[in-house]
Amino acid sequence: MSPDTNKRNSPPPIVFIITIGLIGFGAYKFLPGLLKGKNLNTPTSTSTWATSGSGGIANRISLGNQILLTSQTTGAKQAGVQAFAKGDYQAAVQNFQDSLQQNRNDPETIIYLNNAIIYLNNATASNGSFLKIAVSVPIGSNPNVAQEILRGVAQAQDEINNIGGINRAKLQVEIVNDDNSPEVVREAAKTLTKDPSILAVIGHNASNASLEAAPIYQQEKLVMVTPTSFANNLSGFGSYIFRTVPNISLMAAPLAEYVVRTERTTNIAVCYDSQAPDNISFKDEFVASLTAAGGKLVPTVCDFSLPSFNPESAIADAVSKGAQGLMLAPHIDRIDRAISLARINRGKLPLYGSTTLYTFQTLKEGQKDVDGLVLPVPWHPDTNPGSRFPENARQRWGGIVNWRTATSFDATQAVIAGLRQSNTREGLQQALRNASFSTPGSSENVKFLPTGDRDGKPILVQVKQGGSTGYNFVPLR
Known part of the structure; x- marks a missing residue:
């Protein structure tokens, strides 16, 4: 696997209407994502809040009920999303595991596996057993870059879930395909802010996408941590806007x-x-x-x-x-x-x-x-002799990862560390804004300047x- 790897997506929409009055999001087995959920038995990514007035946005959002990276499709993965959509999480887990045996470096499947495991292992929402985040990437316009970002999020999700989660709450990740399109990004950001269970968004990729979404997240008080957007206009944009790349x-x-x-x-x-x-x-x-x-x-x-x-x-x-x-x-x-x-x-x-x-x-x-x-x-695998991340990533994905995977891992690690202090949107924002905030990343510790920029060097x-x-x-x- 080289600096960018090949994969695509765009599949059919599936709508889920939640019965018991609680909304939940799927979780996945291998990688990082943070979510705050309610009903562990019913995914919310395609519930009425996602589809009402949103046109085709539900086709671009998935916890595991549809394939977005279509170039990474296997028969087992297809069977997995079908089972997930029906609420048969045991079958979904088995099929996602089988798909990973065929293609281990598919981050979408790892995330879906983790999400399915969360639903399978938890019967009620009252135990607060998962926290939920979203990651928004340009799957349709740039599948290679999208997968690089997803790998970082997935790896962080997997690591935290394998050690019991965040204060015993597993991390759930919802994937959004925004194509780096301003129009799609606006609709996605509005949709994500309306889901009260989502505590943070990792994204977006291109700066024009992040600048389109940032005002919406800032107004609705939802933390955005972009791992790849460098534009000067994002520096000091707002108290809920962060990035894990330097100015x-x-x-x-x-x-x-x-x-x-x-x-x-x-x-x-x-x-x-x-x-x-x-x-x-x-x-x-x-x-x-x-x-x-x-x-x-x-x-x-x-x-x-x-x-x-x-x-x-x-x-x-x-x-x-x-x-x-x-x-x-x-x-x-x-x-x-x-x-x-x-x-x-x-x-x-x-x-x-x-x-x-x-x-x-x-x-x-x-x-x-x-x-x-x-x-x-901002990062290279050969310049981090004291970090376990490059070797862990190589073993997991079967190749060397690049800086986008590392900074996406760091963005997820920052959200995880903030959620350890508070599992509310406002509490997470306050934790990340604290001048003493610091958490281990892919190389150096992740720290944010008052502007929301990463404290780091190239x-x-x-x-x-x-x-x-x-x-x-x-x-x-």
């Missing part, structure tokens, strides 16, 4: 300094995506740091979001204006445009990139054209030959 200025500055002081490259052209808030922020911070370090921005027009984007013209323009290097900052769903630019470049200009480019897609499709690309990341990595694709991201020593 973008901390990510961009080391790259700019490396370009000027180590590689002695001063004239840099920039290609970015004007519709990606995180990469706008990265571009702005990179340019500011580049100038401060003695470098110079080469004035070119290169915008990955434009329909008229032309990689040949972009490279020709940069070279004609004296560029000595090229910094690429694409939207996560438009990485193919950055790769096309690298392909046209053919090694003429050294390449640098934003954190977004750390993907399996970059390596698989870029190959020799991205050889030597340098970019910053690692510079470079694409070099090796790995399953022929190339890999290797830390710069």
Whole structure:
């Protein structure tokens, strides 16, 4: 399993109407998620609160009653969701376990297994036997990235449930497919805030998605912890908004300094995506740091979001204006445009990139054209000698995980630690906002600054030959 792994989803909707007056959410067997539930026998992800006035949003939400990652479908997994939908949790558990025997690195199945086990092992809601959270990821638009995030959540859920849960309450996780689409994200956020059993949301992925959802979560007082959104606009957004990545200025500055002081490259052209808030922020911070370090921005027009984007013209323009290097900052769903630019470049200009480019897609499709690309990341498996997380993840998933899995694990760990102090939305928010809050993460402890940003520092990595694709991201020593 490489920096990004392949999987997809989008299945049929299933509606559940709860009888006994209590709403519950499914739990899963292997990975982390936090939920506060009521009726352990009846999942709420497709109950009336999720479907009323929400159009097709119920098709995008699942505790285990439908498959969202369709590329990860097995016959046993299909049988598992059918059993889950009928309330036959014993059969669901068996089928999900059988599916994992065939495909162990499917995080959706692990989450569904954990959710089914929760329902199977608990007969009533009165014992407070589970807590519930949601995770929102772009399954339809970027299944690789979605699975990277789900793996981190799943691993945290599994670890906490295997040691008895949070103050004896198991963690339940609901999966949402938001496609990084602002319209879908708005509907998903409104739907999640209306379910009183959901205590936190892990997500969203792209900054434009998180910025769309954040006002809704803030107004309705539901904690959001994004593991992957870097946009400056999220810093200090609100008291319920957190992220487990550092401020973008901390990510961009080391790259700019490396370009000027180590590689002695001063004239840099920039290609970015004007519709990606995180990469706008990265571009702005990179340019500011580049100038401060003695470098110079080469004035070119290169915008990955434009329909008229032309990689040949972009490279020709940069070279004609004296560029000595090229910094690429694409939207996560438009990485193919950055790769096309690298392909046209053919090694003429050294390449640098934003954190977004750390993907399996970059390596698989870029190959020799991205050889030597340098970019910053908040975490790398080879730079955490004292942490058990990288090896635990490798054993669980059968391969090396990347920074998105690590920061998603950290986001879930933070929520778990906060729920140990209080299992209410307000209590969780107060725990995370406390200046003394700290909990072990995938490497360093997870701590939040008053802005809600992660207290941390980046690692510079470079694409070099090796790995399953022929190339890999290797830390710069």
